[in-house]
Amino acid sequence: MYILVMYETVEGHTKKLAETIAKWLEEVGLKVMLTSASQIGFCDPGEFDGAILCAPIHMAQYPQAFVDYINDWRDGLEAIPTALVTVSLGIASQFPDERAEVELFPRQLQDDTGWKANIEHNAAGALKFREYDFFKRWIMRRISEKEGGPVDTSKDHELTDWSALKEFTLKFAKTVQD
Ligand SMILES: Cc1cc2nc3c(=O)[nH]c(=O)nc-3n(C[C@H](O)[C@H](O)[C@H](O)COP(=O)(O)O)c2cc1C
Structure with a gap:
């Protein structure tokens, strides 16, 4: 089974997350293609058996290349099991309302692209x-x-x-x- 692990990063931490995710998937016997949104080009996610998409929040937004890829390949993503990992600092906040705000970013992505992952995870990032x-x-x-x-x-x-x-x-x- 072949899994796409696609990430975008600004400062490198989400790349580290994606590389670690790829390693864990390989350890349980899955084949992985690890690539960034800006490098992936015309690669249809629908060709894979599943995809994990990882992106950080900067200035309350996902990177544009990440949003563009989802917009371009929404049909392929909808045809397979998918997971979204959102990386932010807000999710590590001590204040519940700050964390609740961050939990809405996937909904913002859904509004922008029409795509919703089957499962979602919010990971705290790095300073x-x-x-x-x-x-x-x-x-x-x-x-x-x-x-x-x-x-x-x-x-x-x-x-x-x-x-x-x-x-x-x-x-x-x-x-x-x-
Ligand atoms: C300029 C800048 C803006 C950021 N804006 C947000 C934000 O709006 N909300 C948030 O929760 N985290 C924000 N962060 C934290 C990043 O999501 C966090 O540092 C993450 O680890 C960055 O991932 P990357 O290294 O893959 O780019 C920001 C970080 C930077 C440097």
Whole structure:
């Protein structure tokens, strides 16, 4: 069985998630094609036995290349089992209303594309303070502080719950294999 793991990333963390998901799928005997939305070109997801799509939220939006791919290939995606992994910081917020807001991003994607994945997962992302320029570091620190998150800008912070992501991935793998 052949699974498409498609991701988009701005700062690399979602790529790391997608690579890890691909590794877990291969460990349970699935074949994987791992690619980014901007590289995938004219590859019909309907040719696969399932697809996991992963994308981060930046400025309250999914990356445009990710949205475009879904719009272009919605029919193919609807023909197979699919999963959506949304990566954000808001989901790690200490405040329930902030988390609830992030949980609405997949609905925004559905409004924009007409596509809804069979299963969805919200993963907390990363704060790459050491890679941000001065302005971005200042903004991201303020946002993180407001959400009760890390504020030590001398290091990067990875907030992803890897065991929850693995559980989600294996649940999807089982759906495809059954
Ligand atoms: C400029 C910028 C804007 C962001 N905007 C949001 C946002 O609106 N909501 C949110 O929950 N997280 C936001 N984040 C957090 C990212 O989703 C998080 O850092 C994620 O790990 C980025 O994934 P990537 O490395 O694959 O691009 C933002 C991050 C940056 C750097």
